[in-house]
Amino acid sequence: MTKHLIIVENIDDWSPYFPSEQVIDVDTYLQSLSQNTHAPAQILNLCRSLDYLSRGYYCSMVAEARGHRVLPGLRTINDLSRKSLYAYDLSDLSTQLDKQLSMASGESFVLKICFGQTPISSLQKLARQIFEQFPCPILEVEFSFNGHWIISQIKAGAINRLTETEQDFFAEALDNFSHRLWRKPAKRRQFRYDMAILHNPKETMPPSDMAALKKFISSGRRIGIDVELITPKDYIRLAEYDALFIRETTATHNHTYKFARRAESEGLVVIDDPTSIIRCTNKIYLKELLSTNNLPMPDSHLLYRNDTAGLDKLCETATFPLVMKIPDGAFSKGVIKVNNADELREQAPAFFQQSAIILLQEFMYTDYDWRIG
Numbered sequence: 001m002t003k004h005l006i007i008v009e010n011i012d013d014w015s016p017y018f019p020s021e022q023v024i025d026v027d028t029y030l031q032s033l034s035q036n037t038h039a040p041a042q043i044l045n046l047c048r049s050l051d052y053l054s055r056g057y058y059c060s061m062v063a064e065a066r067g068h069r070v071l072p073g074l075r076t077i078n079d080l081s082r083k084s085l086y087a088y089d090l091s092d093l094s095t096q097l098d099k100q101l102s103m104a105s106g107e108s109f110v111l112k113i114c115f116g117q118t119p120i121s122s123l124q125k126l127a128r129q130i131f132e133q134f135p136c137p138i139l140e141v142e143f144s145f146n147g148h149w150i151i152s153q154i155k156a157g158a159i160n161r162l163t164e165t166e167q168d169f170f171a172e173a174l175d176n177f178s179h180r181l182w183r184k185p186a187k188r189r190q191f192r193y194d195m196a197i198l199h200n201p202k203e204t205m206p207p208s209d210m211a212a213l214k215k216f217i218s219s220g221r222r223i224g225i226d227v228e229l230i231t232p233k234d235y236i237r238l239a240e241y242d243a244l245f246i247r248e249t250t251a252t253h254n255h256t257y258k259f260a261r262r263a264e265s266e267g268l269v270v271i272d273d274p275t276s277i278i279r280c281t282n283k284i285y286l287k288e289l290l291s292t293n294n295l296p297m298p299d300s301h302l303l304y305r306n307d308t309a310g311l312d313k314l315c316e317t318a319t320f321p322l323v324m325k326i327p328d329g330a331f332s333k334g335v336i337k338v339n340n341a342d343e344l345r346e347q348a349p350a351f352f353q354q355s356a357i358i359l360l361q362e363f364m365y366t367d368y369d370w371r372i373g
Helices: 026-030 055-065 074-080 083-100 121-133 164-177 210-222 232-240 255-265 274-280 283-292 308-317 341-352
Strands: 003-008 023-025 041-045 069-071 108-114 138-145 149-156 193-198 225-230 243-246 269-271 300-304 322-325 335-338 357-362
Touching: 003 026, 023 026, 026 055, 041 055, 055 069, 055 074, 074 149, 108 121, 108 164, 121 138, 121 232, 193 210, 193 232, 210 225, 232 255, 243 255, 255 269, 255 274, 274 283, 283 300, 283 357, 300 308, 308 341, 322 341, 335 341, 341 357
Parallel strands: 003 023, 003 041, 041 069, 193 225, 193 243, 243 269
Antiparallel strands: 108 138, 138 149, 300 357, 322 335, 322 357
């Protein structure tokens, strides 16, 4: 099972909190040469300074070199050191600021975020979004007002500079973020790896139903993998695991792709990986891939938006019925059967509102549902 460590610059920085053998000072971690140095580990870097070439900076660097998953990682540290980078990354949030900061008074204020949590409930959504883009245990976000609210600075906070009230909030946020750092684990079989299965209990046509998910869990534990079901709200917990198995309908424009990208960047084994999601959720890509490799497939045609001549030709030459598909449809969504040329002409405009290219394939009837996996 993955080991969890909290790294502090000075062991006295942890004095306000519950004592734990998992808390060590940065020098001990950096100078550790034991046989377990390269064993799977989750590191929380709470050093006072993360400045370039400081001990805090080297803590994250050495952790990544050892194959440990560390929060914050070097990429986050470097991004926070350059305003041009985080200003660009937060451009998607700018339109939300005026609405969410309507309660703020004055020309500036600082919001403290601990593991994606903030004591100001009205700003919780914003705090979570900032933390997801810059995963760092403590963030200090400075807002300024000049006609409208903007983020003027984001920097890593320090555990030794927290007030007594903030210390209580930090401890609670850390406990919520990863309770395994605190509580003595119950007596149970020790697993070699931890795997998360992303699922959505509310999905009407999930790739795997609950019975199948339970079989995944029991099968994993039988071979030494502790499997846990997670949902979209568990995004910030991804670094706790060694692998991610996505059992929710994937798409490039929803959270499944975001989960896959984050998991891959954290070094997790992930299925479906981001590249596969981009490619395999699009039927145009699959059609071209099959054609390029001379693999048999149903007779297929591509129709392009505003190509009236192409539509006319297909109506005259195609053998109906045809199956018309939106390239990124799934589970029969965006898939219909057109029985003749009139139905094709009638349905095509609606499909072209969603995609510049639509796919038509010969209809091959079977009395059962078949898939290739």
